[in-house]
Amino acid sequence: MLLDNLTFLLSNFPHLHPSSKSFLSAVGDPGKICLTFDDGPDAESTPWFLQALDEAGVKATFFMLGSMAQAFPEVVQQVIEAGHEIGIHGYSHEVYIFKTQKSLLYDIAKAKGILGDMWGQEPKWFRPPYGLISKKVYNCALQTGLEPILWTNWGRDWKIGRTTYEVLQIATHNLAPGATILLHDSDCTSARGSWKTSLDALVILTKFFKSLGYDMTTLSNHLK
Numbered sequence: 001m002l003l004d005n006l007t008f009l010l011s012n013f014p015h016l017h018p019s020s021k022s023f024l025s026a027v028g029d030p031g032k033i034c035l036t037f038d039d040g041p042d043a044e045s046t047p048w049f050l051q052a053l054d055e056a057g058v059k060a061t062f063f064m065l066g067s068m069a070q071a072f073p074e075v076v077q078q079v080i081e082a083g084h085e086i087g088i089h090g091y092s093h094e095v096y097i098f099k100t101q102k103s104l105l106y107d108i109a110k111a112k113g114i115l116g117d118m119w120g121q122e123p124k125w126f127r128p129p130y131g132l133i134s135k136k137v138y139n140c141a142l143q144t145g146l147e148p149i150l151w152t153n154w155g156r157d158w159k160i161g162r163t164t165y166e167v168l169q170i171a172t173h174n175l176a177p178g179a180t181i182l183l184h185d186s187d188c189t190s191a192r193g194s195w196k197t198s199l200d201a202l203v204i205l206t207k208f209f210k211s212l213g214y215d216m217t218t219l220s221n222h223l224k
């Protein structure tokens with residue numbers, strides 16, 4: 001049975017509570033909140049997120065796709081110049097748990113090579129597409145020199161018709177100090193235009209967290 005082979009199958013859990021002991025859930029410094037973005041870079045949408053983060057004075061971590069980085073290298077540079085961190089989200093956003101070890105290693109290493117070269121630094125974090133991770137995927141990430149990580153809260157912002165209010169409500173459900181939040185800065189794998197809702201949510205979330213006195217920082221600073 002397929003599930004016998006899965007150590008982790010977390011995407012079906014809508015709210016991974018930050019009190020979870022799993023390090024994959026990315027519980028960090030209790031004085032901080034970490035904002036992370038998946039599926040970019042995207043020339044249409046990512047610059048808007050950079051602007052919002054800049055206006056809020058916030059650093060974040062962008063889990064990028066190697067294929068998107070090749071399509072929009074200038075946006076990768078904008079993210080780097082703004083001082084954000086880059087994580088690896090794979091090359092082509094496939095369902096990793098169904099791939100062979102050989103193809104997994106190839107896909108992850110390809111993305112890491114492309115993004116590491118552009119960044120000029122060794123990427124540290126790996127978040128599998130769809131958050132689907134098995135023991136095999138986990139080990140392949142480690143073999144590639146990356147540390148697998150998920151999130152504590154997400155906005156489920158990729159769905160058709162999702163409103164900003166809903167994204168905020170979902171992202172802050174069971175929110176606790178040290179949370180790591182997942183939003184999407186590109187709609188390349190989701191509902192067309194969904195990034196606009198994510199962006200609106202981001203602007204409100206940064207104001208909300210600031211009002212509560214939280215620092216917002218990169219994953220590496222969050223999980224020191």
Ligand SMILES: [Zn+2]
Nearest residue numbers: 038039129130
């Ligand atoms: Zn993704």
